[in-house]
Amino acid sequence: MPPLKGNVVVGQSGGPTVVINQSLVGIVEACLEADEIGEIYGAVRGVQGVLDEDFIDLKRQKKEDLEAVASTPCAALRSVRKKPTREDCERALAVFRAHDVRYFFYIGGNDTAETAMILNEVAVADGYELRLFHVPKTIDNDLCETDHCPGYGSAARFVAQALMGDNQDNKSLGGIKIDVIMGRHAGWLTAASVLGRQHANDGPQLVYLPEVDFEVESFVRDVQNAWAQHGRCVIAVSEGIHDADGRLIAESGESDVFGNVQLSGSGALGDKLAAIVRENVVPPKGVPLRVRADTFGYLQRSYFGVVSDQDAREAREVGRVAVRVATSGKVPHGSIVILREGNGASYAPRYDVAPLERVGGHTKHMPAELLAGTSDVAPAFLDYALPLVGPLPRPGRLEPLAVPKRL
Amino acid sequence: MPPLKGNVVVGQSGGPTVVINQSLVGIVEACLEADEIGEIYGAVRGVQGVLDEDFIDLKRQKKEDLEAVASTPCAALRSVRKKPTREDCERALAVFRAHDVRYFFYIGGNDTAETAMILNEVAVADGYELRLFHVPKTIDNDLCETDHCPGYGSAARFVAQALMGDNQDNKSLGGIKIDVIMGRHAGWLTAASVLGRQHANDGPQLVYLPEVDFEVESFVRDVQNAWAQHGRCVIAVSEGIHDADGRLIAESGESDVFGNVQLSGSGALGDKLAAIVRENVVPPKGVPLRVRADTFGYLQRSYFGVVSDQDAREAREVGRVAVRVATSGKVPHGSIVILREGNGASYAPRYDVAPLERVGGHTKHMPAELLAGTSDVAPAFLDYALPLVGPLPRPGRLEPLAVPKRL
Structure with missing residues (x-):
């Protein structure tokens, strides 16, 4: 031409x-x-x-x-x-x-x-x-x-650093923490929650993506098991999780001109999942039923710095x-x-x-090879995402040098 | 000794x-x-x-x-x-x-x-x-x-940068944005929301602190006026706002051993205020009633980086x-x-x-000289807080060089 x-x-x-x-x-x-x-x-x-x-x-x-x-x-x-x-x-x-x-x-x-x-x-x-x-x-x-x-790389970085901090927060005070992450049709951003995991015990221990149908029963079972295994549990969940019939677990009713339901700017899903945990999960013996939920919201797309x-x-x-x-x-x-x-x-x-x-009007979901079971992502996802996110801060931890008891 | x-x-x-x-x-x-x-x-x-x-x-x-x-x-x-x-x-x-x-x-x-x-x-x-x-x-x-x-300095920095980004987000897409910030008894952290304001039109345009009794009627009036004046509005609100009788606007019922009610880890206050705006505020002519709320939650105390x-x-x-x-x-x-x-x-x-x-068991509230009216902080607060927070990123904006219309 x-x-x-x-x-x-x-x-x-x-x-x-x-x-x-x-x-x-x-x-x-x-x-x-x-x-x-x-x-x-x-x-x-x-x-x-x-x-x-x-x-x-x-x-x-x-x-x-x-x-x-x-x-x-x-x-x-x-x-x-x-x-x-x-x-x-x-x-x-x-x-x-x-x-x-x-x-x-x-x-x-x-x-x-x-x-x-x-x-x-x-x-x-x-x-x-x-x-x-x-x-x-x-x-x-x-x-x-x-x-x-x-x-994506910057939003994934925001989410990764948020979960790195939240993992430390959850280690400090224990209990169950639910973090609701953006991405109504695809789990890419929620998957980024795992990018800062350093040790086998690090959260998020459970990750729920829209690519996998969400079942309340298995969610309750997963949380119960993770709490028993780790003594605590951080859960990263996409705002777009839905049941086997495609019904959103969070449904606020408002939709935009493209037919997208409004999921962000509301704490409803986090509060709903926290209520499910409070009503159905039994904490390990002697441990209080401490459940918190945060919805990261627009910080993920707009945070300055x-x-x-x-x-x-x-x-x-x-x-x-x-x-x-x-x-x-x-x-x-x-x-x-x-x-x-x-x-x-x-x-x-x-x-x-x-x-x-x-490209117009189509959606790319996470492929099966980047998922692991129904509540985690595969190691291949790290190879995919880390170059886009860049080097993350390195957390430190104390050596567990126990002092002998005297009483 | x-x-x-x-x-x-x-x-x-x-x-x-x-x-x-x-x-x-x-x-x-x-x-x-x-x-x-x-x-x-x-x-x-x-x-x-x-x-x-x-x-x-x-x-x-x-x-x-x-x-x-x-x-x-x-x-x-x-x-x-x-x-x-x-x-x-x-x-x-x-x-x-x-x-x-x-x-x-x-x-x-x-x-x-x-x-x-x-x-x-x-x-x-x-x-x-x-x-x-x-x-x-x-x-x-x-x-x-x-x-x-x-x-405080680091949490205030997190909040300031969050609001700087949220102000840009709100400029991009318009409407009303409510950000719920930690601090159950004192407004220091919510006040930090203003630290990144650069121009007269920058959000947050409204700031609500626990030091001032919260009245739904004046809140609705404030939002109505701000929307008319700025064409949009960002609102920073403390999780601890309460009415003249001391009743919390957000009340989830759970309390800890010190008698502190659990306010964080729930989107309830943000969703409540958003509902109040949707039901009571009339947007400027031709503008959709777009209202969103985010609760910053534990990111404020744990964000890594x-x-x-x-x-x-x-x-x-x-x-x-x-x-x-x-x-x-x-x-x-x-x-x-x-x-x-x-x-x-x-x-x-x-x-x-x-x-x-x-120190034990006492709380220091923001003094009157750091407040401005019922919905903002005084310039003296910037002198107080900025040295603790450090230099903030500098936003840029395009010159409004309008192209003459031809149709």
Whole structure:
């Protein structure tokens, strides 16, 4: 395809991550270097900003402001959850025509990729030449085609460090601790709870993922056994756990425009599981029935100061790659993916592009080989996730040098 | 008083902090340098370990293990919540006699200081010569006599960074966000939610502390006004807010041996306040009624990797000071306190000792001069808290360079 001259619109959509602005700044940097590209506009609140013609000029931002934005969590252009209608798409194309926009980069998860796909279909049908690329981001790590998603490494790091601390807290005071972790359809983030385990006795001792049907009876049995074995128990559980009929164990009733039920921003699941434990589990002899639950909530996607360096680099790079692919003219639209070269210490990312329709609206679950039984993950998961998360802090412990009793 | 030769017992008690082991290691280091001191024993689970004669040898730990323990969150000796009876105290003294223990250092909050006081009274009555010192720690920052408590700076840092991220999250997606923060009797930790505010529009826009009676009607009015003014609203609320009659807004019914009701480890207060907002607040025109609540829970006292360097240094030093005071023989018992020399950039800590009975069982609330109205803190609080928390990350934002509309 011949070089396509025109202006750029970039938008951010869906739940934020702590590195989503790295991708935004990567796109701006690469656009500034591309001869084909004139103006660089940021759509405020994603596709809603396109419909409202609400753009801000990204070409005239100070370089130091862009760098500061890159390392600031959550969508600097603000975000939206909006599935455009056919009418919305016609309006978006009219706005693009009016501003000579020939490149649209949309940073987000699988709902965002679906929006990009819908808009792209209308552009193709209308014969409007548009290079349209989905730039991946999601803490859920549930996009198809890509090995992993920018945003996941940092959220996984947040969760790993949280469980490392919570394991120490549970060692200090004992009892049962339940931690509810984000990820409504896939267990990737909940699985990250195990990344800081150092010793055989370390929590979480039990991990429940949406990939495995949740049964209250086996949960009660698992907790009973773990308490007897370890004298305490830390439990990591996904907000999206469901029974064999697919009914969510937590169900708050509220849903968004994509049909996603609202699970976060509520302590209901944790309180429910704590109540199940209190009513059904018998503590070891002489031990009080101490049960606590925390729901990590939005801290996982927005906490300022816990970032995986590898994740930040990759998030920047997917933005740059999107612009390079778009201006190369080899493919007119697609979703940027990260492929993995090697595992563990030999891990390296490679970037490519996948068809939009293979990403939009699809969900990648954890494969069976990364699971272990019904309440843990396999060692292979550590090889997968640790390079994305980076080195974790090292806990210390006292040698158990018992002093002989005298009484 | 003449030098008192004998062995040492150190224990940790109450809810942990991320720097509580700094104090433990500070005590061990200073004991190793003191000629009067023979063995150094760690009581497993605080006073319970004394009663059980469950001690581990701290003198023969490797130096590198001690350093690793110092930077690991939560009680390395394990913790306990136990108020000893007169009988328990007699048993504890018998154990101390049997092991020639003449120094007892007890790291903890106001309940721990109360335990130390009770034990000390029995030792004095029995004529058993014992140097008994309470070493302060609590994320609640509610100990009397001391300017602030080791553990607070790091927990305040965790909360400040959480709110900085949550403010960005709320800017991205809008609506009302409620964050429930620890501190059942005093608002110090909830107040730390404001430390990262950079711009007039930054959240939290509303802050509710236990020092001010909570009224549902004014809460609803505050949220309504803030939403209209800012187009969004982040609310930081203490788990300990209560009505004018002292009834807790969150009440789960469970209480510990000191009569403290269990507030943490439950999403109930957040969900309750979210329901109040959903039922009573009318969003600005055209804006969806989006309300979310997170309860930060144990992350605030145990998160591995977010530490205030100043807090870590002071926590180490209070341990060392306790040993120096105890071996100096100037006072036989007391509670170590941190006094403040200067504010802001000229802040420096100074260490002293206060009588046990002025600390044990008492609570220090935030003084009126650090509050602003019924839903914010005063600028003087920043001068107080920022030196304890250390430099926070700097957020960036895009210049609002609007692109002229063409349609």
